[in-house]
Amino acid sequence: MSASKTEILIGAIARLLEGSRSVVIGNQSPIPGSAALVARALAGGALRVTILGSRRHTDFTNGGVETFDRAAQGRVDVFFLGGGQIDGAANINLVGAGEYPRVDVRWPGSFGSAYLYFVVPRVILFREEHTPRVFVRKVDFVSAPGTSPPGVYRPGGPWKLLTGLGLLAFDQARRRFALESVHPGHTVEEIVANTGFEFDCPARVPTTPEPDPRVLALIRGPIRDEIAETYPKFAAAL
Amino acid sequence: MDSFCDLAALAAAIPDGATVAVPSAPFGVAMAATRELVRRPARGLRLVCVPTSSIQADALIGAGCVAAIETSAVSIGEYGTGPRFAAAAREGSVRILDATCPAIHAAIQAGMKGLPFIPLRGLLGSDLVAHRPDWKVIDNPFAPGDPVVVLPALRPDVALFHAPRADRHGNVFIGRSRDLVNMAQAARATAVTVEEVVDDDLLQDPERAGAVIPALYVERIALAPRGAWPLGLPGRYAPDDAALGRYAQAARTREGFASWLAAWLAAAPAAERT
Numbered sequence: 001m002s003a004s005k006t007e008i009l010i011g012a013i014a015r016l017l018e019g020s021r022s023v024v025i026g027n028q029s030p031i032p033g034s035a036a037l038v039a040r041a042l043a044g045g046a047l048r049v050t051i052l053g054s055r056r057h058t059d060f061t062n063g064g065v066e067t068f069d070r071a072a073q074g075r076v077d078v079f080f081l082g083g084g085q086i087d088g089a090a091n092i093n094l095v096g097a098g099e100y101p102r103v104d105v106r107w108p109g110s111f112g113s114a115y116l117y118f119v120v121p122r123v124i125l126f127r128e129e130h131t132p133r134v135f136v137r138k139v140d141f142v143s144a145p146g147t148s149p150p151g152v153y154r155p156g157g158p159w160k161l162l163t164g165l166g167l168l169a170f171d172q173a174r175r176r177f178a179l180e181s182v183h184p185g186h187t188v189e190e191i192v193a194n195t196g197f198e199f200d201c202p203a204r205v206p207t208t209p210e211p212d213p214r215v216l217a218l219i220r221g222p223i224r225d226e227i228a229e230t231y232p233k234f235a236a237a238l
Numbered sequence: 239m240d241s242f243c244d245l246a247a248l249a250a251a252i253p254d255g256a257t258v259a260v261p262s263a264p265f266g267v268a269m270a271a272t273r274e275l276v277r278r279p280a281r282g283l284r285l286v287c288v289p290t291s292s293i294q295a296d297a298l299i300g301a302g303c304v305a306a307i308e309t310s311a312v313s314i315g316e317y318g319t320g321p322r323f324a325a326a327a328r329e330g331s332v333r334i335l336d337a338t339c340p341a342i343h344a345a346i347q348a349g350m351k352g353l354p355f356i357p358l359r360g361l362l363g364s365d366l367v368a369h370r371p372d373w374k375v376i377d378n379p380f381a382p383g384d385p386v387v388v389l390p391a392l393r394p395d396v397a398l399f400h401a402p403r404a405d406r407h408g409n410v411f412i413g414r415s416r417d418l419v420n421m422a423q424a425a426r427a428t429a430v431t432v433e434e435v436v437d438d439d440l441l442q443d444p445e446r447a448g449a450v451i452p453a454l455y456v457e458r459i460a461l462a463p464r465g466a467w468p469l470g471l472p473g474r475y476a477p478d479d480a481a482l483g484r485y486a487q488a489a490r491t492r493e494g495f496a497s498w499l500a501a502w503l504a505a506a507p508a509a510e511r512t
Binding site: 061 | 330
């Protein structure tokens with residue numbers, strides 16, 4: 001059986017996590033959570049995976065504040081952020097669409113983004129919905145900026161952007177995304193048409209590889225069982 | 239101990255206009271006590287969500303109990319943005335102080351230490367700072383040329399939360415939900431509901447005392463079995479996803495919320511035991 005869309009995303013994230021030592025998964029993130037558990041299995045356990053909301057995969061004993069303290073000390077290599085809007089300079093908006101504060105559409109809020117985007121070295125932006133309403137020219141509200149001027153303490157920031165259509169990389173110096181791969185069944189033209197900002201595109205864009213059989217077997221076996229503790233409905237649909 | 243009272247008396251100790259610190263789901267949200275606040279009804283509350291909230295803040299907003307809310311998010315888990323919170327934002331009916339999780343944690347920690355303010359990394363260039371005149375940017379006095387955001391300390395009038403158990407001396411066991419310790423120490427008073435009251439002295443067991451808030455911080459305790467429902471309590475019970483889903487659906491309209499509220503207020507506490 002070939003890989004599903006979800007399995008392709010899990011496989012793509014697991015590849016990005018190769019070589020990392022520590023990853024924290026925020027709330028409501030079953031695909032990054034599954035990918036982190038796959039990456040840990042592939043690394044023979046040499047990846048510390050913390051899944052917020054899971055008892056089994058959380059080793060914090062100092063409350064919610066410890067997530068941020070740990071990240072501030074450089075003990076977290078990778079974190080995932082999303083957004084109701086993301087623009088071409090990697091600014092993210094988790095607050096709402098329209099003019100703040102009386103926005104037309106209100107989203108939950110910025111959570112820890114305005115901090116973790118600065119202190120976690122490799123932030124992966126993950127948003128499955130790849131449409132012009134998400135990927136806008138300029139966000140209506142900056143929950144967290146993609147880049148900072150010289151002199152601002154910022155060991156971290158955006159590294160990759162993974163969507164339901166493709167994978168892009170962020171260039172901090174040029175403040176631009178570049179397309180790295182297109183998922184099977186999709187095209188560069190489709191990504192251009194569904195992205196409200198300009199990005200760099202090489203002459204030939206590779207296809208995002210499908211997970212190899214070993215990774216697929218992990219996803220459909222032990223990882224499905226492990227992620228079910230935190231995301232039972234997601235695991236049942238895998 | 240005279241700190242023990244019933245739910246209505248516990249809610250009565252939180253006056254209208256009070257600044258009330260509440261924890262995130264599922265780390266001990268006092269929903270049964272929240273219902274008593276709505277029943278009163280409380281007015282003009284200033285919620286400080288440490289650092290986010292769910293159905294608690296949303297229902298209090300919908301019921302007209304809230305004048306202002308400081309939060310990093312109001313989300314009914316997988317059901318998305320709190321519907322009454324979103325409506326209040328659109329209408330401008332509640333003052334919303336948007337924050338980010340570590341900023342609220344840090345301001346609470348400043349409060350518990352008696353500090354006037356606390357610096358925090360990150361934040362620079364975020365529109366959160368632009369809309370928070372109470373947050374300032376200073377130059378690092380130890381290494382000039384390094385801008386740092388500083389946040390005023392939070393000293394809430396009341397910390398309100400739910401915990402697994404208290405002993406008869408008024409000590410409260412919180413397990414590893416350590417944010418509750420910070421909230422209790424930062425607040426001027428603490429009101430706690432518990433699943434059970436035990437006879438042994440929690441502070442006399444050195445293997446568990448580290449997970450206990452001493453009675454000196456706790457002004458009011460009320461018994462409320464399943465008092466976090468429909469949210470969960472770690473180690474005791476899981477969130478009631480079906481009930482949260484029904485809330486998220488109903489609260490999308492003012493009328494739907496009103497009928498949900500009527501049913502919630504009519505439910506006897508015994509209903510929470512099922």
